[in-house]
Amino acid sequence: MKEIPETYYGKLAKFLETNGQKEMAYDLTPDKDHKFELALALNKVNEAFSIAEETKSEDKWRKVGDIALISGRFSLAEQCFVKSQDFNSMLIFYSSCGNEDGLRKLVVDSRQHGKYNVAFEAAYLL
Numbered sequence: 001m002k003e004i005p006e007t008y009y010g011k012l013a014k015f016l017e018t019n020g021q022k023e024m025a026y027d028l029t030p031d032k033d034h035k036f037e038l039a040l041a042l043n044k045v046n047e048a049f050s051i052a053e054e055t056k057s058e059d060k061w062r063k064v065g066d067i068a069l070i071s072g073r074f075s076l077a078e079q080c081f082v083k084s085q086d087f088n089s090m091l092i093f094y095s096s097c098g099n100e101d102g103l104r105k106l107v108v109d110s111r112q113h114g115k116y117n118v119a120f121e122a123a124y125l126l
Contacts, residue, residue, distance in 0.1 A: 006030070036060060040067055049076065058084040065089060078102070085109075087118040095125050 004012065013029035016022070017038065026038040032051055039048035045068050052060035065080030066089075074097070081089045087110045094102035103122045110118040 010034070040064075043067065043071065045071055045073060045076065049080070052080070052083075058086075062086050062089070069093070085113065087113065087115045091118050091122055094122070100126060 009028050009030050013025040013031075013034060016025040016028065022038055022042055026035060026042060026044070029035050029038065032055060036048055036051040036055075039045075039051065040063060045064065048060070048064045048067065052064050061080045061084035065077045065084065065086065068074075068077035068080060074093075078090075078093060080086075081093060087106065090102070090106050091110075093099075094106055103126055106122045107119050107126070110116070110122065
């Protein structure tokens with residue numbers, strides 16, 4: 001890699017991704033958004049979460065939350081849903097787990113953010 005100038009790393013990473021070398025592309029790309037998408041594709045949940053933390057992106061937290069949920073990493077999924085203020089996902093998550101404390105907190109938080117349908121549903125489930 002020393003013989004390739006760093007200015008070409010982004011283009012090379014996209015070329016590698018296109019040719020099925022996502023792991024190499026992930027290691028090489030300097031672009032945070034590209035690295036995030038590759039981390040999701042490679043199921044690197046912790047790395048994707050770190051990038052979401054750096055960028056403070058609600059969309060990225062939602063994506064990480066979905067992948068964490070699929071991977072069975074429930075506490076990370078909950079953390080991501082809370083950070084992204086994804087009240088609908090929190091409702092499904094807490095009701096599926098039977099988490100009454102989570103539902104109570106969701107009633108208060110969703111009401112404060114004007115998500116009255118979620119607040120009603122959470123209160124109804126209690």
